[in-house]
Amino acid sequence: MVITCPHCRKEHTIDEKHLPTNVAKVRCKFCKEQFAIKKPAASQKATPSAQKKNEGPRKIAVTLSKGGVGKTTTAVNLASGLALAGFNVLLVDTDTQGQSSFMLGVKPQAGLTEFVNDELPLDEIMIKARDRLWLLAGGKSLAGLKRVIDRKDFGGEMTLREKLSTIDKQFDYVILDTSPGWDPLIVNVLFYVDEVLTPVSLEVMTLQGLVEFLKSMSSIQKYNKDVALKYILPTFHDKRVKKSNAILKKLESLYGDHICTPIRYNVRLSEAPAYGQTIYEFAPGSPGAQDYRELIRKIADNPKLFT
Numbered sequence: 001m002v003i004t005c006p007h008c009r010k011e012h013t014i015d016e017k018h019l020p021t022n023v024a025k026v027r028c029k030f031c032k033e034q035f036a037i038k039k040p041a042a043s044q045k046a047t048p049s050a051q052k053k054n055e056g057p058r059k060i061a062v063t064l065s066k067g068g069v070g071k072t073t074t075a076v077n078l079a080s081g082l083a084l085a086g087f088n089v090l091l092v093d094t095d096t097q098g099q100s101s102f103m104l105g106v107k108p109q110a111g112l113t114e115f116v117n118d119e120l121p122l123d124e125i126m127i128k129a130r131d132r133l134w135l136l137a138g139g140k141s142l143a144g145l146k147r148v149i150d151r152k153d154f155g156g157e158m159t160l161r162e163k164l165s166t167i168d169k170q171f172d173y174v175i176l177d178t179s180p181g182w183d184p185l186i187v188n189v190l191f192y193v194d195e196v197l198t199p200v201s202l203e204v205m206t207l208q209g210l211v212e213f214l215k216s217m218s219s220i221q222k223y224n225k226d227v228a229l230k231y232i233l234p235t236f237h238d239k240r241v242k243k244s245n246a247i248l249k250k251l252e253s254l255y256g257d258h259i260c261t262p263i264r265y266n267v268r269l270s271e272a273p274a275y276g277q278t279i280y281e282f283a284p285g286s287p288g289a290q291d292y293r294e295l296i297r298k299i300a301d302n303p304k305l306f307t
């Protein structure tokens with residue numbers, strides 16, 4: 001299995017036969033720091049069959065009210081990376097900016113709004129963006145959808161859930177990108193998903209934003225008991241910047257188990273969208289691609305992926 005040292009990010013190939021059954025502490029031979037690793041269960045496979053089909057997909061919202069923290073970058077590279085790893089993935093863009101299509105280099109004529117309003121046949125709405133990756137696009141038309149949700153006297157917050165649950169069984173993962181701020185569509189997303197992944201930028205002090213977001217989320221949890229904050233993903237990590245390390249340490253002390261290995265600041269991640277390419281297509285060997293592969297191994301709970 002391949003593991004990445006959380007301290008220096010060097011990758012190590014380890015023969016798992018030599019590991020004890022549960023968690024083991026290992027020392028990185030490059031930076032000499034210790035870290036814990038988990039031996040994969042014997043039944044884990046690097047294919048979609050690792051998911052139990054009859055249980056429906058894993059539904060993950062990539063969300064935080066603060067803007068520019070890497071939500072869309074994460075949603076697109078998480079969804080496309082899971083598809084590369086062999087899973088069937090639906091990416092749902094719930095943002096009026098519609099950046100997911102741009103980042104994937106596709107120009108859908110319709111998307112989530114038309115899907116919810118039953119305006120067109122599904123095969124004209126759901127775009128096959130890559131092998132095993134499907135997209136329900138966002139964009140300006142979502143403003144109208146928000147009004148439709150607002151005008152409902154009853155059950156507006158269930159609109160997305162009711163519609164997506166008619167098609168989501170065919171997928172292993174449904175990943176939802178959200179807009180910054182807090183609006184009826186984000187509430188709808190939180191009524192649909194079970195898992196929340198919040199990217200937290202280490203460039204600026206976003207801790208306050210995270211705390212505020214978690215308060216809003218807890219108001220939803222009163223009604224949707226299944227939704228939980230699962231992953232906090234530090235983004236824009238720059239080891240040379242003291243503040244970046246200080247915020248990371250603070251996050252680790254506050255939210256220990258939820259913290260994922262950070263995504264480093266990597267200019268390749270900001271260049272890829274202009275070419276309509278994912279980071280695996282644009283710069284497969286870049287730190288950005290390595291970091292998102294590591295995130296996918298964590299989320300799929302399978303250290304063998306991409307090895």
Ligand SMILES: Nc1ncnc2c1ncn2[C@@H]1O[C@H](COP(=O)(O)OP(=O)(O)OP(=O)(O)O)[C@@H](O)[C@H]1O
Pocket residue numbers: 066067068069070071072073074095097099178179180235236237263264265266267268269270271273
């Ligand atoms: N790790 C990174 N290193 C360098 N640039 C990055 C990184 N992650 C994202 N970017 C760039 O930062 C900008 C903001 O990222 P992104 O659009 O993913 O944020 P967002 O949270 O979706 O923003 P919004 O709240 O407006 O929807 C983009 O130009 C993106 O290419």
Ligand SMILES: [Mg+2]
Pocket residue numbers: 071072073095099178179
């Ligand atoms: Mg975005």
